[in-house]
Amino acid sequence: MRIRVTPGTTVAGDVRVPGDKSIAHRWLLLGTIATGRTELRGLPVSFDVASTARVCAGLLGEDELFRWAGSIGSGNPDVDHRIAIEGARRDLLQPPSGPLDCGNSGTAMRLLSGVLAASPLSATLDGDDSLRARPMERVAEPLRRMGAVVDTVDGHAPVAIKGAALQGIRYETPVPSAQVKGAVLLAGIGAEGRTEVIESTATRDHTERALRALGAGVTDLPSGIGVERFDVPSFSGSVPGDVSSAAFLAAAAALTGGETTVERVGCNPTRTAFLRVLARMGAHVEIATTGEELGEPVGALRISASHGLQGIVIAPDDLPGTVDEVPVLAAVAAHAEGQTRFGGAAELRVKESDRLTGLRDLIRGLGGEAAIEGDALVVAGGGLKGGTADSRGDHRMAMAAVVAAVAARGPSEIEGIEAAAVSFPGFTATMLDLGARIEVLG
Numbered sequence: 001m002r003i004r005v006t007p008g009t010t011v012a013g014d015v016r017v018p019g020d021k022s023i024a025h026r027w028l029l030l031g032t033i034a035t036g037r038t039e040l041r042g043l044p045v046s047f048d049v050a051s052t053a054r055v056c057a058g059l060l061g062e063d064e065l066f067r068w069a070g071s072i073g074s075g076n077p078d079v080d081h082r083i084a085i086e087g088a089r090r091d092l093l094q095p096p097s098g099p100l101d102c103g104n105s106g107t108a109m110r111l112l113s114g115v116l117a118a119s120p121l122s123a124t125l126d127g128d129d130s131l132r133a134r135p136m137e138r139v140a141e142p143l144r145r146m147g148a149v150v151d152t153v154d155g156h157a158p159v160a161i162k163g164a165a166l167q168g169i170r171y172e173t174p175v176p177s178a179q180v181k182g183a184v185l186l187a188g189i190g191a192e193g194r195t196e197v198i199e200s201t202a203t204r205d206h207t208e209r210a211l212r213a214l215g216a217g218v219t220d221l222p223s224g225i226g227v228e229r230f231d232v233p234s235f236s237g238s239v240p241g242d243v244s245s246a247a248f249l250a251a252a253a254a255l256t257g258g259e260t261t262v263e264r265v266g267c268n269p270t271r272t273a274f275l276r277v278l279a280r281m282g283a284h285v286e287i288a289t290t291g292e293e294l295g296e297p298v299g300a301l302r303i304s305a306s307h308g309l310q311g312i313v314i315a316p317d318d319l320p321g322t323v324d325e326v327p328v329l330a331a332v333a334a335h336a337e338g339q340t341r342f343g344g345a346a347e348l349r350v351k352e353s354d355r356l357t358g359l360r361d362l363i364r365g366l367g368g369e370a371a372i373e374g375d376a377l378v379v380a381g382g383g384l385k386g387g388t389a390d391s392r393g394d395h396r397m398a399m400a401a402v403v404a405a406v407a408a409r410g411p412s413e414i415e416g417i418e419a420a421a422v423s424f425p426g427f428t429a430t431m432l433d434l435g436a437r438i439e440v441l442g
């Protein structure tokens with residue numbers, strides 16, 4: 001679907017965003033292997049979470065979850081929708097009759113690998129062309145070391161897993177990745193002995209927070225985390241709003257001179273590094289934590305523009321904490337004064353699309369200057385004229401293009417906006433509500 005974005009309006013107002021997809025994947029998986037009935041509220045009706053939900057529904061023979069996943073893509077998202085799952089211990093999961101489709105979701109494929117590795121069944125995980133191009137050995141290798149049989153096709157999906165009685169390991173991740181850490185920890189709670197994951201840079205900690213809140217033996221280590229074998233009890237939880245979705249609205253407000261408050265959003269500090277980057281660039285950012293949900297801090301995020309944003313250097317060590325927000329930060333950087341450099345950004349090449357090349361092309365297509373220098377993305381700043389951009393089927397690229405375009409000097413046309421629903425169903429409608437001028441061209 002192609003849209004036209006006409007700049008000149010202010011993006012402002014109070015809003016809520018759909019539930020956090022990283023948290024939703026994890027709580028769905030924990031509910032699946034829990035003993036008894038788990039109730040989850042606020043699961044986002046996004047395509048990625050639907051992929052995990054569909055696979056879990058199949059493993060459990062759960063009709064309600066299956067129907068919910070099947071309804072996605074139709075109608076308006078209800079951010080507080082409630083769903084119940086009748087969990088089964090790993091040894092009671094139903095062996096799948098065919099490949100398990102993870103769609104576009106790397107998190108679904110990698111975290112499910114961890115759950116299945118410790119389950120007494122054989123399964124094959126597959127996905128769309130984008131997912132089949134992403135590296136899977138990074139998760140297969142530690143799971144093999146724990147005792148599972150895991151086969152990839154030249155390091156890629158389809159991933160065939162034969163679960164086994166696993167042994168805990170101490171694993172140092174070669175690349176900081178919350179998906180790899182999460183997979184090893186989810187396998188670890190089904191393994192004999194302690195499982196430890198050591199990371200050179202800390203990544204999002206949703207798996208360990210949920211496990212700790214549920215009563216698992218979780219130990220903080222210098223640069224890592226350890227878990228003990230654990231039988232997951234049933235639980236209930238309300239998924240906080242996705243701060244990575246809020247990032248697009250916050251950036252649009254900061255760029256257009258507006259002020260926006262996002263309520264009931266996740267404020268986990270391993271996810272809010274982009275706010276520190278925006279503050280360094282000169283935006284006014286406030287985050288007020290008001291409560292907690294299954295170990296996850298929840299609160300309100302308020303952002304407004306200051307007089308002019310400045311280009312900055314984002315060091316390689318800051319990259320893992322902002323990995324999902326580089327597209328929107330690059331959109332902001334294109335409008336800042338002076339150059340912004342995103343160092344150590346190689347991981348962007350293996351996201352839902354090659355975001356390093358994609359962002360350079362996106363900024364150039366919208367009438368700005370950007371370059372790739374080794375593993376760094378360098379954005380010139382100084383504003384955008386307006387032009388054309390293509391999401392290349394990548395949700396965050398689609399939304400970043402809209403944010404870049406609302407602050408441009410002239411109109412832009414963006415192809416492939418429907419990809420936004422992978423993580424942020426209702427994105428275009430929310431932007432319209434907040435004042436953006438967007439028309440669907442067909």
Ligand code: S3P
Pocket residue numbers: 021022023107176177178179180182204323324
């Ligand atoms: C995620 C981890 C990150 C992130 C992805 C979600 C997660 O990926 O980019 O959108 O939920 O664990 P990596 O672990 O590959 O960095």
